[in-house]
Amino acid sequence: MVSSNDVQRLFxxxxxxxxxxxxxxxxxxxxxxxxxxxxxxDEALDIPNDGRAAWDDFVAKINASLDNLDLEFRHLHDELTGRAMYALVNRKGDEVAQMATDYTAQEITYFKAIVEQIMLAPNEAYSVSSFAALREVNALKSNMTKTQAENVLGSFVAKGWLLKSRRGRYSLSTRTLLELYKYLKETFGDDYILECTICMETLTRGVACYTANCKTRMHYHCFKRFRRQNSTCPACKHDWPQEPDAKPLIPVGEGAVKDGQDEGRRRVRRKDTPEGSNEEDEMDDDEASQPSQPTQTQTQKKKSGRQNAASMDVDDDEVDDYAPRRRSGRQ
Known part of the structure; x- marks a missing residue:
């Protein structure tokens, strides 16, 4: 007999x-x-299907029925457009394993390596160049050829696991942030996963307050809505004029890195310390054999990079053209 519960099954x-x-x-x-x-x-059924409240109630019922299967019908707003996107996600185990239906173990390992470079990118850039992405094949000592790696990268983009910008840089897609959130959270922790100050969702592209040590981070669409009614930073209360070019804001995302800036760098991957914590570092190729203690020249370079970031402006029509900023978790 047909009942209202059949709506959930069909959905x-x-x-x-x-x-x-x-x-x-x-x-x-x-x-x-x-x-x-x-x-x-056979008879009239009273099934609410109009309005936001009815939709939220339906989603809650869906998730209640999926709870025993450790599945969830979850949503996340697209970082560029602000549109809500939904997916059925696994709440248990290694979520990257669900890619095994489309990719080999070697290709999944390659995907994880690229995700690591994206998450550990300096200055909250959350992106990696095409050159650096292809270089990961050699770092993994894989027998995958360059052509094969390019094809796999194209597949990651085509199937929505990665985004590729006009600059040729790879970043995490909304699908990856949504479906692999548990994996990202457990692998990289709070130091490398930012949250938007407004919507509290994961943030890998947007803007940050220009005030030193301020932890305000916003998706660009959240920032635009916030600025219409507010003129100060929600955290440090420094002035944020309505005109986007009146005060500099700092980029989060690929706008935080210049073209070619990360192509001459070699990543020293995170490793477990005797205390069980994780460490990660990065250096130029010509610095690879130098002691880990930073020199005075290196320190001056970092300070110069932060000073250059403070001079950049935000254009209301451009999401990605921002300047570098140091990761808040390391301040």
């Missing part, structure tokens, strides 16, 4: 076949499922 079948979808599409599927169940029922 889950629909999202299983689509995987990653926008909120608009998800709500359209929900409406279609309700209409189908009502049409098939």
């Amino acid at each position: 889950l079948q629909a999202i299983f076949s689509r995987g990653f979808l926008s909120e608009k599409l998800a709500m359209t599927l929900w409406t279609k499922c309700v209409e189908a169940v009502k049409a098939a029922a």
Whole structure:
């Protein structure tokens, strides 16, 4: 006998076949499922399917039914557009393992290596150049050729696991941030995972307050909405005039790195210390054999980089053109 519970079954079948979808599409599927169940029922069924409250209640019921399977129908806002995106995600185990249906173990290892370089990128750049991404194949001592690596990278982009910008830099997609959040959280921790001050969601591209040591980070779309009604930083209360070029803001994302800046760098990967904590460092190729203690010249270079960042302006129409900033977790 047809009942209102059949709406959940039909809806889950629909999202299983689509995987990653926008909120608009998800709500359209929900409406279609309700209409189908009502049409098939022998008697009139009262199934709310209009309004935000009804949708939120339906999602809560979906997640309650999926709880025993350690699955969740979760949403996250796209960092560039601000649109809500939904996916059915695994809340248990190594979430990257779900890529095994599309990729070999070697390709998944390559993907993890690229994600590591993106997450550990200096100055909160959260991106890696094409050159550096291909260089990871040699770092892994893989038998994958350059052509094969380029094809795999193209597949990661085509299937929505990575984004590739017009500058040729790779960054994490909304799908990866949503479906692999547990993996990212457990692997890199709070020092490398930023949260937007406004929406409290994961942030890998946006803007940061120009005040030294201020921890305010905002998605660009969150910042634009916030600035319409507020003229001060929500944390340090320093003045944020309405005109975007009146005061410099600091970039988070690929705008924090100049073209070619990371192509001459060699990553020293994180390693476990005797105390069980993680360390990670980076150096230029010609510094690889030098002692780990920073020299006075290196310290001056870092200070100069921070001073250059303070002179950059934000354009309301450009999301990525910002200047570098030091990672807040290390301050």
